[in-house]
Amino acid sequence: MTSIPHHADPTRAELRQARVARRLEHAITAGGLQVYYQPEATLHPPMLVSLEALCRWHDSELNLVTPDEFIAVAEARGLIIPLGEEIWRLVLNDLPTVLQRWPHARVAVNVSGLELAQPDYASKVIAAVQARGLHLAQHLELEVTESVFHTDPATVKQNLVDLKAQGFTVAIDDFGTGQSSLSRLHTLPFDKIKMDKSFVQALEDPTARAILKAMIDLAVSLDKVLVVEGLETPAQSAMLQSLGCQFAQGYWLSAPLPLAQLLSSLQA
Ligand code: C2E
Ligand code: CA
Ligand code: CA
Numbered sequence: 001m002t003s004i005p006h007h008a009d010p011t012r013a014e015l016r017q018a019r020v021a022r023r024l025e026h027a028i029t030a031g032g033l034q035v036y037y038q039p040e041a042t043l044h045p046p047m048l049v050s051l052e053a054l055c056r057w058h059d060s061e062l063n064l065v066t067p068d069e070f071i072a073v074a075e076a077r078g079l080i081i082p083l084g085e086e087i088w089r090l091v092l093n094d095l096p097t098v099l100q101r102w103p104h105a106r107v108a109v110n111v112s113g114l115e116l117a118q119p120d121y122a123s124k125v126i127a128a129v130q131a132r133g134l135h136l137a138q139h140l141e142l143e144v145t146e147s148v149f150h151t152d153p154a155t156v157k158q159n160l161v162d163l164k165a166q167g168f169t170v171a172i173d174d175f176g177t178g179q180s181s182l183s184r185l186h187t188l189p190f191d192k193i194k195m196d197k198s199f200v201q202a203l204e205d206p207t208a209r210a211i212l213k214a215m216i217d218l219a220v221s222l223d224k225v226l227v228v229e230g231l232e233t234p235a236q237s238a239m240l241q242s243l244g245c246q247f248a249q250g251y252w253l254s255a256p257l258p259l260a261q262l263l264s265s266l267q268a
Helices: 010-029 067-076 080-101 121-130 134-139 153-165 197-201 206-222 234-242 259-265
Strands: 033-042 048-059 106-110 140-144 169-175 192-195 225-228
Touching (some): 010 048, 010 067, 067 080, 080 134, 106 134, 121 134, 121 153, 134 140, 140 153, 153 169, 206 225
Parallel strands (some): 048 106, 140 169, 169 192, 192 225
């Protein structure tokens, strides 16, 4: 029987976390993790620009555990660094196949603040990419949330600066949630803003629409790419286009899929 996390009961939650951590540690070393890819595309006409790598884990005992749960467990239990290394390994294995189909695409990897707080993070990633050809860096992107700058901003910033110098790009993920601050934008080394899906979900609301429109205009003035996350319907797509939005990601364009499935579904 699958155990369900019960947050009102700390003992059950802790037991669940310990069990997930034990199984996850095994999955990381035994090749039990997979990467699904979700396109980011232009809205009109729809053309693929990049692919976001999203970690998937199907455990024989726990069944499908969501990334929201197992990434949090990995961060809490000291597993996020080996997990991140495994994701880079899987992505670098897939990258030649991606580039054969979309020669100008980038693949974006989600990175946790704990990874970026390691002083040697950039050099480890650069070495892993270099082993396959450093020119591949221009096809790679890191997705970070603003929270990565809360713990050790100097180390995080240095890692991002070093990676950008090799050709990696940096996207700020889930923008508009948590502790986003406009004033921070001009001090951060980044290339792209990903507007959190809550903005698309609130498009009917004139205030949310006005904020989104202002962000789209701000991104243009800052010479940054802006991608809207969570696009689910053609009506939302039309509304985004009327606001001047060029790039989006969401189920309406494609769900995250295994690479082989994505290649065949976008064959036409
Ligand atoms: P995220 O980086 O914000 O990823 C976007 C999430 O939204 C994904 O959930 C994706 O499946 C989902 N999504 C995509 N399109 C739509 C849509 O149209 N509507 C809605 N409602 N949702 C959509 P997923 O794959 O469950 O991942 C959840 C989070 O887990 C990610 O949020 C990311 O923060 C984290 N994560 C996933 N893979 C990794 C990884 O390899 N490393 C790290 N550090 N975090 C990861
Ligand atoms: Ca992301
Ligand atoms: Ca996001």
